[in-house]
Amino acid sequence: MEKKTCLYDRHVALGALMSPFGGFIMPIQYSNITDEHNAVRTACGVFDVSHMGEVRITGPDAERYVQHIFTNDVAGAPVGQIYYGMMLYPNGGTVDDLLVYKMGENDFFLVINAANIDKDVAWMKEHTAGFDIKLDHQSDFYGQLAVQGPEAEAVVEEVLGIPCSELKFYTAKTATAPYASPATVPDGSPSGIIISRTGYTGEDGFEIYGSHEFTQQAWDKLIASGRCKPCGLGCRDTLRFEVGLPLYGDELSADISPVMAGLSMFCKLDKPEFIGKEALAEQKANGVAQKLVGIELADKAIPRHGYPVLNMEGEQVGEVTTGYHCLSVDKSVCMALVKSDYAKLDTPLQVQIRKKVFEGKVVKKKFYDKHYKK
Secondary structure (H helix, E strand, C coil): CCECCCCHHHHHHCCCEEEEECCEEEEEECCCHHHHHHHHHHCCEEEECCCCEEEEEECCCHHHHHHHHCCCCCCCCCCCEEEEEEEECCCCCEEEEEEEEEEECCEEEEEECHHHHHHHHHHHHHCCCCCCCEEEECCCCCEEEEEECCCHHHHHHHHCCCCCCCCCCCEEEEECCCCCCCCCCCCCCCCCEEEECCCCCCECEEEEEECHHHHHHHHHHHHHHCCCEEECHHHHHHHHHHCCCCCECCCEECCECCCCCCCHHHCCCCCCCCCCHHHHHHHHHHCCCEEEEEEEECCCCCCCCCCEEECCCCCEEEEEEEEEEECCCCEEEEEEEEEHHHCCCCCEEEEEECCEEEEEEEECCCCCCCECCC
């Protein structure tokens, strides 16, 4: 049975199209995907992302433990810094991609994908032996909003009353919201809310974690202001896709390593150890059989997940992971996992869409430039 976020009734009241996603009933769109997509690119949109998972790691060995399970390097990180990376199986396949927040000395806040919560938590617990830590699974306590777009900073400060202009990209802080109580989370967690300058859209924006009560009141303020359009998971996917951000299950999986996905920069092979390091080092040294690429089609057909990618002789050499008619640049494009021999830029390829074949070429996976505030 699918779960509901603390904003479910509000989505229904706004007439959102609701559908299962990651074990939750989530809003896919309110008005239409194009309008919501463009609102984030040009002004401001708000997403309910309360389905995401949160895990707190505290204790004397917290940093050493995070270093063990996480591909990026958090050693000596300043408080407030955020890192993107992966948890890996020993063979280099991806357990999940996630964000790690350094909230204090020996205090880390991990944000994981909704569809992977149970698997991820089990994986983390399985690897706690030999570490003096406390692992708190806090997903049930937090709601989460993503306020995204070029006007996001002004909206968060003026509508929600939360100062955020001092936050640099990929940093976070705790804050207070006088109109709602903090999340009732286990001991060792900060009071108030957590706000970070992060997002999944390629635009400037913020993600705000707090109690269900806070999340509901903050959502109501944003919608009532008229300055922040409610946005569903439909445009969340089109936005992340056209700036080349991966989605677990499409561009990353147990069968797709960060090296295959072109995400090696988030895997620090120079740190002493992490689960999967040896496998990644071998892949970097000897190459991989498949690589993730971008493909731009000459025609306006729409490639979808799983569609075959062919070479010019008609032999299948890969398949589409995500594809759309890219709204921000008016092109039909996709990301695809293809044999490495066909991954070079400008390599001609074809995508089979139902019974027709459409010609294209390999391009960079970032189809639209990001607009982060650094």
